[in-house]
Amino acid sequence: MTENNHYDELEGRSADERSKGQFKKLVAQLVHAKENASFFSDVLKDIDPSCITDTKALAGIPVTRKSDLVEGQKKLPPFGGMTALNLGQIGRLFQSPGPIYDPEGRQTDYWRTARAFHAAGFRANDVVLNTLSYHMTPGGFILDGGASALGCAVIPAGPGNTEQQLEIIRDLKPNGYCGTPSFLRILLEKADAQNVDTSCFKKALVTGEALPPSVRDWFVARGIQVGQVYATADLGAIAYESLAGEGLIVDEGVLVEIVRPGTNDPVAIGEVGEVVVTNLNSQAYPLIRFGTGDLSAVLEGNSPCGRTNMRIKGWMGRADQTTKVKGMFVHPGQINQVVKAHTQIQKGRLVVSNDDNRDAMTLQCEVEAGNDDLIQAIAQSMQTICKLRGAVELVSLGSLANDGKVIDDIRSYK
């Protein structure tokens, strides 16, 4: 593949060019957020935006987590002070389950999915059946905006009424599909059962749920090439697959970091952690270091397709591991506080079990060397910080699983 197959010149930038361009945007975005979004005025009160010129400096800004957003919206409805425009100045207003309110700014392709459609092989004048809902939640518009910006014709079908969708497939012969992979499968199987020809479909952009390799293979065997886009109702597109099929390439309009769950701290390349995203392009909703609650990891190197941006693995689970032990909440942030209180600990993991139906917790700590004094000191910190007694186990460096888990709840309730 050549650069001609890129959506724009941004995708082929050198790391240096990209960094310069994005951090310039970031500084402006931080100034905008600090001035116009009361929540971020508070988060950034001790931060000088002009100093945030590299990833190290960025890591000094506290992460705002999805749970902060939910609480914030309750305290200061509807947007918790995270929007930088008045309600009426925002383009569209959505309600996702929670309820959580999501704003859509007025920019063309506000959710930045045109790039993902392009990478999945979509081009101008394609006819695209869009089966995400346009009602209440932004899913339908997230995809509609990108396909439209790319110059495709969109059929806003929504997620229901498969009989009518088959009629539309028969009459309009769309060559593209966007929506969940499971709904595409439902449509195709129903079409088979009714002898409706679906050979019109040549490409699909799927999102919203995992795409197991067997399902992808099933689509490909029917002549449908499939790309994925990882997007959320707060941020729009975060990362997307190219036809090279090796990981998800980070979108050019966001900064992505992987941090240790419950903390503000980026993990090493390849380590599993929480996906934290800074939106560089939204005037309406300048989310800064927003913790998505999703787990992923950085994939080293560049994609063979020539896109040079950072890649991440797909979705690897949920990062929010807050749990209740003996009726008390235990947050990953507390465990990280314990870990940080002892410089000897490189990495920690709380295992919550329930032998004999009694909750028990053990903090496993990676250390180079340790002794009973260290164990006692750590146990003391844990009791002080978590208000709960727990065991401490010292383990060798690198022995804890790389799965992003700070709290591993292995209780069973049979």
Place this chain on the structure above:
Amino acid sequence: MTENNHYDELEGRSADERSKGQFKKLVAQLVHAKENASFFSDVLKDIDPSCITDTKALAGIPVTRKSDLVEGQKKLPPFGGMTALNLGQIGRLFQSPGPIYDPEGRQTDYWRTARAFHAAGFRANDVVLNTLSYHMTPGGFILDGGASALGCAVIPAGPGNTEQQLEIIRDLKPNGYCGTPSFLRILLEKADAQNVDTSCFKKALVTGEALPPSVRDWFVARGIQVGQVYATADLGAIAYESLAGEGLIVDEGVLVEIVRPGTNDPVAIGEVGEVVVTNLNSQAYPLIRFGTGDLSAVLEGNSPCGRTNMRIKGWMGRADQTTKVKGMFVHPGQINQVVKAHTQIQKGRLVVSNDDNRDAMTLQCEVEAGNDDLIQAIAQSMQTICKLRGAVELVSLGSLANDGKVIDDIRSYK
């Protein structure tokens, strides 16, 4: 009201300015349609677009009726050759019940409803709950496009899930509503029953069904000012109410004529007939003299709000009066053929009855003077043209009801 209350300067144009501006656009549109839409190439094959410079010349172009559209789409799917762009070049593609396919071009506010929102008192930064569906049919987008173009924030709620809508009303406090009047009533009554405060609503743009005066009064008593827009899935906005509340003002982007049902012939001002619309603004779908199948009549004079365009009365029923008599189809066009065959007849109306459960038809004819010879001649024409025997009754000029009916089917099947 002053011109400052108009959406743009087009609304206050003199009749002469408007005519010049619109017929200039019409000529260009006719050229475009004739060159790029095969159906209209055929309709306009004997027409020189440059000669269509006034309403009289326009009346020489055959009316394309909704039934032609339905047949055309079946013969030449999906758009019957009435679109002037390839499928993939069109912005969005919809399917309305029928099924009938409706294209949406890529222009901002393609359906031209911003003007109607404005006339109903909506302004930039209003927050608007849109309860028409965005799925399959274009209703949601018809309103969304106009509210967005006006600078309002839109909540794409769709027509279902009233519980969730009440939650949204409580949290986002929209000051505007758009959708059907009946759904607004359902929402407000449900809110009352659950003690949800709906005093946020100050204005509504309603469409899609009749707005009985009692329902309007009920909204107004709750502090909600209501405007109507008459729009269809083929044409978008045709006419709209202003706050003056006297009839519907024709949209600046269309030419509206009232014709005798089943014919190409404009009726006199005030006479009830079929609404025929020519879309001056759609590059995608240049509908020329499109018979909507709706009945209305021109309201003489100008609106007190200062908008100078032609006004029509609201929806007065359906124009398509095709019926079956003794198992044979009788079309309004046949009755008009009979009427035209006898210059003495000013106006005709076929009354279909079924005394003793036997179908009978009587052609009532307005004449200045007549005799048995005329009656016999008319009866003969009727039998030749309709292949059915019927009675003829001569009546005095102006005695037939002004209700747009060419065929009045008064049969009862008790």
